[in-house]
Amino acid sequence: xxxxxxxxxxxxxxxxxxxxxxxxxxxxxxxxxxxxxxxxxxxxxxxxxxxxxxxxxxxxxxxxxxxxxxxxxxxxxxxxxxxxxxxxxxxxxxxxxxxxxxxxxxxxxxxxxxxxxxxxxxxxxxxxxxxxxxxxxxxxxxxxxxxxxxxxxxxxxxxxxxxxxxxxxxxxxxxxxxxxxxxxxxxxxxxxxxxxxxxxxxxxxxxxxxxxxxxxxxxxxxxxxxxxxxxxxxxxxxxxxxxxxxxxxxxxxxxxxxxxxxxxxxxxxxxxxxxxxxxxxxxxxxxxxxxxxxxxxxxxxxxxxxxxxxxxxxxxxxxxxxxxxxxxxxxxxxxxxxxxxxxxxxxxxxxxxxxxxxxxxxxxxxxxxxxxxxxxxxxxxxxxxxxxxxxxxxxxxxxxxxxxxxxxxxxxxxxxxxxxxxxxx
Amino acid sequence: xxxxxxxxxxxxxxxxxxxxxxxxxxxxxxxxxxxxxxxxxxxxxxxxxxxxxxxxxxxxxxxxxxxxxxxxxxxxxxxxxxxxxxxxxxxxxxxxxxxxxxxxxxxxxxxxxxxxxxxxxxxxxxxxxxxxxxxxxxxxxxxxxxxxxxxxxxxxxxxxxxxxxxxxxxxxxxxxxxxxxxxxxxxxxxxxxxxxxxxxxxxxxxxxxxxxxxxxxxxxxxxxxxxxxxxxxxxxxxxxxxxxxxxxxxxxxxxxxxxxxxxxxxxxxxxxxxxxxxxxxxxxxxx
Numbered sequence: 001x002x003x004x005x006x007x008x009x010x011x012x013x014x015x016x017x018x019x020x021x022x023x024x025x026x027x028x029x030x031x032x033x034x035x036x037x038x039x040x041x042x043x044x045x046x047x048x049x050x051x052x053x054x055x056x057x058x059x060x061x062x063x064x065x066x067x068x069x070x071x072x073x074x075x076x077x078x079x080x081x082x083x084x085x086x087x088x089x090x091x092x093x094x095x096x097x098x099x100x101x102x103x104x105x106x107x108x109x110x111x112x113x114x115x116x117x118x119x120x121x122x123x124x125x126x127x128x129x130x131x132x133x134x135x136x137x138x139x140x141x142x143x144x145x146x147x148x149x150x151x152x153x154x155x156x157x158x159x160x161x162x163x164x165x166x167x168x169x170x171x172x173x174x175x176x177x178x179x180x181x182x183x184x185x186x187x188x189x190x191x192x193x194x195x196x197x198x199x200x201x202x203x204x205x206x207x208x209x210x211x212x213x214x215x216x217x218x219x220x221x222x223x224x225x226x227x228x229x230x231x232x233x234x235x236x237x238x239x240x241x242x243x244x245x246x247x248x249x250x251x252x253x254x255x256x257x258x259x260x261x262x263x264x265x266x267x268x269x270x271x272x273x274x275x276x277x278x279x280x281x282x283x284x285x286x287x288x289x290x291x292x293x294x295x296x297x298x299x300x301x302x303x304x305x306x307x308x309x310x311x312x313x314x315x316x317x318x319x320x321x322x323x324x325x326x327x328x329x330x331x332x333x334x335x336x337x338x339x340x341x342x343x344x345x346x347x348x349x350x351x352x353x354x355x356x357x358x359x360x361x362x363x364x365x366x367x368x369x370x371x372x373x374x375x376x377x378x379x380x381x382x383x384x385x386x387x388x389x390x391x392x393x394x395x396x397x398x399x400x401x402x403x404x405x406x407x408x409x410x411x412x413x414x415x416x417x418x419x420x421x422x423x424x425x
Numbered sequence: 426x427x428x429x430x431x432x433x434x435x436x437x438x439x440x441x442x443x444x445x446x447x448x449x450x451x452x453x454x455x456x457x458x459x460x461x462x463x464x465x466x467x468x469x470x471x472x473x474x475x476x477x478x479x480x481x482x483x484x485x486x487x488x489x490x491x492x493x494x495x496x497x498x499x500x501x502x503x504x505x506x507x508x509x510x511x512x513x514x515x516x517x518x519x520x521x522x523x524x525x526x527x528x529x530x531x532x533x534x535x536x537x538x539x540x541x542x543x544x545x546x547x548x549x550x551x552x553x554x555x556x557x558x559x560x561x562x563x564x565x566x567x568x569x570x571x572x573x574x575x576x577x578x579x580x581x582x583x584x585x586x587x588x589x590x591x592x593x594x595x596x597x598x599x600x601x602x603x604x605x606x607x608x609x610x611x612x613x614x615x616x617x618x619x620x621x622x623x624x625x626x627x628x629x630x631x632x633x634x635x636x637x638x639x640x641x642x643x644x645x646x647x648x649x650x651x652x653x654x655x656x657x658x659x660x661x662x663x664x665x666x667x668x669x670x671x672x673x674x675x676x677x678x679x680x681x682x683x684x685x686x687x688x689x690x691x692x693x694x695x696x697x698x699x700x701x702x703x704x705x706x707x708x709x710x711x712x
Binding site: 079103179191192240242385389393401403 | 467553571680
């Protein structure tokens with residue numbers, strides 16, 4: 001018995017010693033400033049209030065976050081990672097994770113992510129989009145799918161049932177469109193970009209059975225793409241002014257300022273629409289999964305470890321520790337308490353009592369339902385941003401009316417795709 | 426004696442060397458890289474000769490960008506100069522010394538404002554739903570006015586902001602130039618019963634030919650660098666209607682493709698075209 005006790009206590013001492021040694025090593029190695037290039041997120045702003053906590057945890061390291069909006073963040077991270085590599089941590093997303101991973105600009109996260117931070121607790125959909133080539137590359141800061149968000153008051157007044165199919169949605173949009181009263185049927189994204197107009201167009205394309213590629217052979221120049229584009233352009237007739245060249249901000253702004261009847265948008269919209277601080281329509285909002293056959297655009301944004309700025313293993317470990325801490329349960333709980341709905345990614349948080357109390361059972365149900373139709377709509381390839389952005393420009397031309405032939409646009413994209421694939425080989 | 430004559434060389438050589446390195450090293454590298462097929466995502470790359478340049482001429486976006494850049498130059502330079510001269514003369518003719526001092530200060534504000542800030546302010550002002558500029562139109566007609574989403578008006582709307590920044594600034598310069606002119610030719614013209622507009626057209630402006638040409642060149646060079654303004658206000662859209670050469674090169678290099686060799690090809694062509702065109706114009710109009 002005594003020997004067992006001695007064994008247990010020696011193991012415990014050994015563990016204690018090991019952990020204190022590792023924290024000493026960590027403390028010695030994690031000094032200086034971890035530089036992060038990100039896009040503005042309430043969760044990250046909140047995180048900056050807890051710099052002291054991270055300093056204590058890491059043994060003296062600090063962090064600095066530079067913010068750029070989405071398109072600029074994408075361009076700058078690409079430029080930085082491929083050249084000087086000034087940033088230790090990059091904010092990346094589902095659309096460019098393949099590019100960053102295959103180019104070797106980021107390190108596999110799990111090699112440097114302390115196990116006690118429980119990566120498996122992240123929403124499975126978000127883990128899926130953070131994975132490329134069988135490895136997880138970022139820890140999610142935001143993500144989700146799509147929801148149809150509508151104005152309950154307007155639909156009730158017009159005697160319209162919340163739409164569950166695309167045809168019903170089209171009818172409802174047309175009926176509710178009253179520009180002379182300052183109400184527009186829908187808000188879509190017209191601004192060029194794989195993460196902008198193309199992102200909102202893809203649910204139609206995939207919903208109508210479209211496919212991007214079969215191996216290296218482009219398959220997207222199809223009936224599904226034509227029909228998706230026709231539908232998108234038809235709906236654009238009822239889209240709020242400013243959205244023709246606008247992105248997420250313009251669509252969401254038009255809805256939360258009370259000028260749009262309904263829209264299919266990424267799930268964080270709900271958090272903004274029901275918050276009286278950011279929405280003039282709080283209390284009048286309903287949500288449903290996207291109407292059939294639209295698929296939800298599964299997405300995830302998060303933090304990854306840069307390889308250039310973290311030349312040695314120790315700095316990669318520090319960056320990994322920062323990412324783990326920034327996306328930890330404790331920090332996510334703080335975001336929940338600060339009512340930052342769109343910054344929540346952990347199953348344990350989203351199924352917590354506090355969540356249910358704050359957002360009610362309807363939202364939980366809608367999120368669960370939309371999870372079933374959430375899909376990876378884009379082409380999972382390092383070449384995707386290039387192809388998606390090119391289609392974004394053609395699509396914006398079609399929306400703006402400076403080009404009218406959809407088939408011609410798709411043929412141009414097909415030529416571009418073949419050239420792109422050939423160049424990559 | 427020798428040391429005295431060498432002194433300027435000793436002082437001038439280091440800064441000139443630094444300047445030469447800063448100017449020529451990136452230029453030489455851009456030329457070198459434009460003959461290769463280097464992409465950001467791949468560290469390798471091979472020599473491809475003139476392939477990038479040949480591809481450019483069959484690229485509809487490049488051809489479009491050349492047209493947009495030329496239109497942009499023409500519109501912004503002409504309008505800026507017209508606004509500057511007209512406002513400068515109006516101030517000189519009608520404003521009292523105190524009014525001139527106040528207006529000069531006001532006219533200087535737009536150009537002091539950082540370009541990106543100005544672009545954001547105006548982008549919001551032109552917003553079809555909340556914009557202050559478009560509000561009267563919406564109030565009168567009941568229809569929103571979306572100038573930045575319309576391919577026919579987007580470029581001109583952005584140009585307006587450029588002219589607002591530089592036209593007013595140049596107006597102050599024109600005013601100050603007019604104030605430096607000797608009064609005798611004006612008096613002589615008045616004695617000959619010249620009308621006010623004739624005095625300015627035939628007497629004052631010819632006397633200001635040299636500085637006005639310099640201002641034109643400054644504005645031409647400045648207009649070539651309107652990237653920030655266009656990028657914030659339209660991102661080259663709708664479609665590609667406001668995509669200038671520098672914007673397209675940046676798109677190809679960093680936003681979309683990471684094709685830095687292709688983008689460098691564009692930059693080299695831009696540099697050559699600018700050098701040739703500016704030299705020719707300079708020689709022709711040299712006062």
